[in-house]
Amino acid sequence: MSHDAIVIGGGIIGCSTAWHLARRGARVTVLEREARVGLGSTARSTAIVRQRYSHEAAMALALEGLREWERWSDRVPPGDQGKRASLRNCGVLFLLPAGEPSTPQLARSMRQVGIVAEQLDRDALAQRFPTLQFDADESVEGLYEPEGGYVDAPEQATRDVARAAAAAGANIVTGARVREVLTEWRDGGLSVRGVRTDANELLEAPTVINCAGPHSGWVNLVARSPLALQTAPLRQVVLHATATSQAERLAALPVIADLRHGYYLRPDPERLRIGAVWPEDETEWIAEADAHEPTAERAVLQRRLEAARKRVPWLEPDQIMGLVGLYDVTVQDWYPIVDRTDTRGYFVAIGTSGAWFKAAPVIGWLASEVVTANVSGRNTDAQPLELTLPNTGYRFPMSLFSRRRTPVPLAYGGGVLG
């Protein structure tokens, strides 16, 4: 079988990229090393869909992602028993120290982009969310996104995209680990030739796209194409629990990102999640994605629960399990890299930095645009793309996701809130 493009990695980004390439008629094959798609960091994602970012274009991309999830049942064919992932739009509430000068500016920028964003003072918060605890003299304010929420099942969402990609003609191969990216010197430069799998199978293609999530840095190295902006795996411990006995009370809660107490909460009774939001909790860099401690430390889970209970004192999970996931972080600025590289035919859609499940189907589309433009003869280094996001009409500058960008300033001291 001949291929126009090979995608390394069947996470939500790789499957989305393949989907959009296949829709354009490309013969595309996804190689996923696990037995099913979506078992990498996507499976462990909290899948919160929020729009508060420090950069306007990132806000717009997050909004575009939200609109995609709202239309998900029209976008992808149903799976077994009619199942698809779905958005629970319970709202997203950011809790911030009161009086931060950046908050009104942020709310204004969000509204300019079309995001519904409300600023709430302490009393308005207490009235709106009566089951949350706000101390009488607490210096807190809220930035509330009523349209936000979370996607219930990120692994299912990946299967949805893989199904849509297959229906468009993509070939999704699981249990196929890429161990080599083949390159050769040609016409004074490096060109990609294809990949070799662990089973020693050689697949030739003029285009190879690295969508390997936390393994992306390693794949760039074996492709002899290290980037100036680097990606590295960052270990995350998240409290994962059930709390079905509190389903009714949880249903009245928004997603909470509490920067005062240092946690986020996904109020899903079946898959409750409590994770970290402070940069000082995000320091566990891993040298090699396959070599990390896979068990969540009890003490860390306890710390997450205690942080959340400062705001939700009645929270009593039925069963606490905990999980460990890896972010694929662009270490310099926590923004994705969706770009061509200096190796002809070799592309990347990586560095989603723990924050871009929310717009993954859109990022796949952006990646397909970058690939198509370059394959058609446009050098996007010389002529960067600006793409109109289909749902919102926002003109998205691909320079934000360039491998050659000056790192985006770290607004919150670095970290997942970007």
Ligand SMILES: Cc1cc2nc3c(=O)[nH]c(=O)nc-3n(C[C@H](O)[C@H](O)[C@H](O)COP(=O)(O)OP(=O)(O)OC[C@H]3O[C@@H](n4cnc5c(N)ncnc54)[C@H](O)[C@@H]3O)c2cc1C
């Ligand atoms: C704990 C956690 C919480 C998160 N919470 C949120 C959130 O609330 N909101 C949000 O928007 N985002 C969130 N994210 C981020 C989001 O989940 C990721 O941005 C997204 O899932 C990345 O998808 P991916 O396809 O790039 O990576 P992955 O899902 O990791 O996919 C990469 C795939 O490549 C495969 N692979 C790797 N190497 C090879 C190889 N050599 N050959 C073949 N296959 C290979 C892997 O098996 C994997 O399936 C979170 C992430 C984590 C870990």
